[in-house]
Amino acid sequence: MQKSILIIGACGQIGTELTMALREKYGNQSVIASDIREGSTVLMQSGPFELMDATDYNAIEDVVMHYEIEEVYLMAAMLSATGEKFPMRAWNLNMNSLFNVLNLAKEKKVDKIFWPSSIAVFGPNTPREHTPQQTLMDPTTVYGISKQSGERWCAYYHAKYGVDVRSVRYPGLISWKTLPGGGTTDYAVEIYHSALEEKRYTCFLEKSTKLPMMFMDDAIRATITIMDADPKTIKVRSSYNLNAMSFGPEEIADSIKAHIPEFEMTYQPDFRQQIADSWPSSIDDSQANADWGWVPEFDLDTTTKVMLENLNKA
Numbered sequence: 001m002q003k004s005i006l007i008i009g010a011c012g013q014i015g016t017e018l019t020m021a022l023r024e025k026y027g028n029q030s031v032i033a034s035d036i037r038e039g040s041t042v043l044m045q046s047g048p049f050e051l052m053d054a055t056d057y058n059a060i061e062d063v064v065m066h067y068e069i070e071e072v073y074l075m076a077a078m079l080s081a082t083g084e085k086f087p088m089r090a091w092n093l094n095m096n097s098l099f100n101v102l103n104l105a106k107e108k109k110v111d112k113i114f115w116p117s118s119i120a121v122f123g124p125n126t127p128r129e130h131t132p133q134q135t136l137m138d139p140t141t142v143y144g145i146s147k148q149s150g151e152r153w154c155a156y157y158h159a160k161y162g163v164d165v166r167s168v169r170y171p172g173l174i175s176w177k178t179l180p181g182g183g184t185t186d187y188a189v190e191i192y193h194s195a196l197e198e199k200r201y202t203c204f205l206e207k208s209t210k211l212p213m214m215f216m217d218d219a220i221r222a223t224i225t226i227m228d229a230d231p232k233t234i235k236v237r238s239s240y241n242l243n244a245m246s247f248g249p250e251e252i253a254d255s256i257k258a259h260i261p262e263f264e265m266t267y268q269p270d271f272r273q274q275i276a277d278s279w280p281s282s283i284d285d286s287q288a289n290a291d292w293g294w295v296p297e298f299d300l301d302t303t304t305k306v307m308l309e310n311l312n313k314a
């Protein structure tokens, strides 16, 4: 089936792989990548690209009309750690970009939206283990507050205006193709690069800080699956809990040592420790499983194997 898709924030950690996966599925010319900066060679050369600011409604509208876009994936955002340094910039980018695409859908200029939420919507009083879909949410970061507000606006635009917006709460994402930037879970990517290059890593979180994590292939599959699902099956119009694995720095270090025995880990927690301490350590995603069949495939050991193999080749 042919359809015209716009990815906003296509050059980031998720956007890069999502764009390539959607180009593979729908054809290169059907998937328009856009970002405020240019991305990897493979992304730039494989299909259309537009330089675009996600906070500029008119710029997005122009691209949507020009390419007759049906679906928008809004991946542009400022993550938790950077958001604490630039609170107003994070709020401006994370909220205004969402309003721009919600309003385009309200005006029937696009049919369907994907917008990611995060485990950052939870806070210190949320049950930490097997965090339920519906629970107390008291986010303490600017990023988390923007994602929680965004979830309420998604549910509101769906209920009031019939906007078909779909969302998942991504855990920390681990990938080898593109580096993350500005997140609290970034250590779980940096560690693989450091292990291969220097055989050592200094972690900015304490050894026992267990957080929900996911390998990028699972995250891309979840994203495409929820977007392909029959709208009747999407019962949650805020955002779905999504689970794959949970581990702390000490466990990821052990999984790396199984391949690189001389690997050494030291710990120097910084301001990101407090952010991590406010988030769940594991997630109950039974509703995503019941509604649209979500089942993760990658655990920590398979993730480590694939990360080390691919980074070694790169």
Ligand code: SER
Binding pocket: 079, 080, 081, 117, 118, 119, 120, 143, 170, 171, 172, 173, 182, 183, 184, 185, 186
């Ligand atoms: N990976 C994100 C962060 O650490 C959470 O969604 O900010």
